[in-house]
Amino acid sequence: MLRRSRKSLLQLAFFCVVIYIIVSLLRPPAPKLYLWNTIRYQTTAASLPEARGTCPGLDDSSKPALVVSYVAADGDTVWLERLSSKYNLCIYNVDAPADSSARNLRVPANRGHESITYLTFLIDNYDSIPQAGAVFVHGNRFQWHNDDTLYDNAASLAALNVASALEPTGYHNLRCDWSAGTCPKDSGPAQGSLETYINSILQPWSARSASDAAMPQAFAVLFGGDDYLKNRKSKGLKLSRSDPVRAQCCAQFVVSREAMHRHTREEYLAIRQWLLDSYGTSRNSNAAPRDDRIAGRILSYLWHVLFIPQEDGPVDLAKLNEQACPSAADCYCRLYGKCDLKCNVRGCYGQYRIPPYMRLPDDWAELHGNDIYEPAGVKALHGRLYPKAFEP
Template structure:
């Protein structure tokens, strides 16, 4: 009798499990909501860096600002100056020698790659963001992350239609092709998954694996602040194991004044301090990882979360992922006026190809650096650059 009862209980339990699985598959899943609306990190630093990142003349400009994170290895900046008829140039020399007398276009430290430049601009020029918006880029003209047939950021910026790019959400990544980043669902495991954790342990040399593994805690600390640190309240702050953050590569984007002002200046100060607190002898263990490859990459996933508007005070992750990854055809048409391309969802024929090992040949700039990208003039390689949009 006892054996028969046990068998009946096992059968009943099996039936209940099957019913639960069926109901779970049939019912729509609840939205994945996260409280990623305000930066709440609190620094332990005794003082904050002085303001030395003002961009001269910005307060009187009617052009979009072009914020450039430039280091000496990026080479000359003449190609940027040829874009001055379209943009108000704010070129930051990130690795320039420290000179306390210089009060413009300087950052407090060479930290987090382009992130330190972007945040310094937002902090020191918060009240002078042009109504026309702002474009944030790296300092090299030719690089694999530039979404152009010749990887030429000069051509992309000359063609960029800033008002159209900002029309939907007030933010847009400058890349359209999906061959880098995490837009395809099969591109990488969720950042909080066990697979990501194991990969970061087995491949400590991989900046992607280690930064992905660091992201859940980093986001919880940044958006949860002292409350999260003291009480360990991770619900709605720390990424679930099956919740990926999808985003375009590579931290070059355009954003509106209104989107910037959705967050206070103090939030950008806190975010920069998270970056700075992770470096030095008395580093904060809850601050950014010391390795710039990791710290900078974590922040590269943050920009669209900050600037794409969310409703009801919480971030719907599925909706955010969809907004962060528009189809390649829509993106090329909206940003660069290329509206009759042959495309699938991820790429458009003839527009971009990821170079081997994500590296251009050493002589690429020498071969293509003299190409003309002025409005209406045919380039030496046979391309015709579109006329830049004039605000």
């Protein structure tokens, strides 16, 4: 009798384990929630930079602001000036010589690539952001990541329907194609994974590996502030090893005024000081990495976290990832009016393809810089760069 009872108990226990495993596999996973609602980083600097980043003309403008992070190497700004009928131009001269007499469109330091410009605009123009919102871009007209058949940001900005782009969430990346960034699930390991950490050691020259490995700590410091630094085990601040942040590259986007005002001016100041505190006498070990490639790339994956609205409470990372990666077909239709394309979720036929080695030929601007709205000879020149037709 005792043997039969033991056997029955073992069978029952085995049956219960099997049922538990089946239920666990069928049950939807619990949402991954993060406390990424408010920037809480606290600077150690004795003083903050003076306000020299005002963009003239915003108070009375009915046009969206076009915020441009420009350096001398980007060339002339004629292509931007030709967009002035559509946008209120805010062209920040990032590497201009220090000049105490310049009170407008200056940044405190050439730091974090385009991030220093974007943050300075948000800080110094916080109360003057146009009702129509703002578009944030780089100063170079032709770049490998511009989502245009000729990589021409002039054509993209001329075609951009700002109001339509802002309808779903108040934020939208200017890229539609998924072939760069981290939108596809197979685009790489989670930023906090062991694989990412090992890659950063084996490939110290790779800005992507280094910035991905540094991002979980950076986000935890930015959103956790002193609370995280005093208690490194604070839940909901640091990315787990299995949770990726999915987003489009490459830090060019459109944002509504409401979305920008979801965070206070002081929060944008804190992010900028996180960048600046890496240098000078007040250097803070918890501030941004000193390597600009790494610091700038970390912030390129912060913008959508700041601007895409979430329900009250912690951020649902899975939902945020989905919102940050709309289908290419929907994106091209809403942003650029291209609504009858042959597409899959990642890309659309004939619209974009990564150039070899993520680099445009040195003479690309010379060959394609004559026309701003409808570049001539697209089909003829398309084959020069692409020996094969793109199939989505």
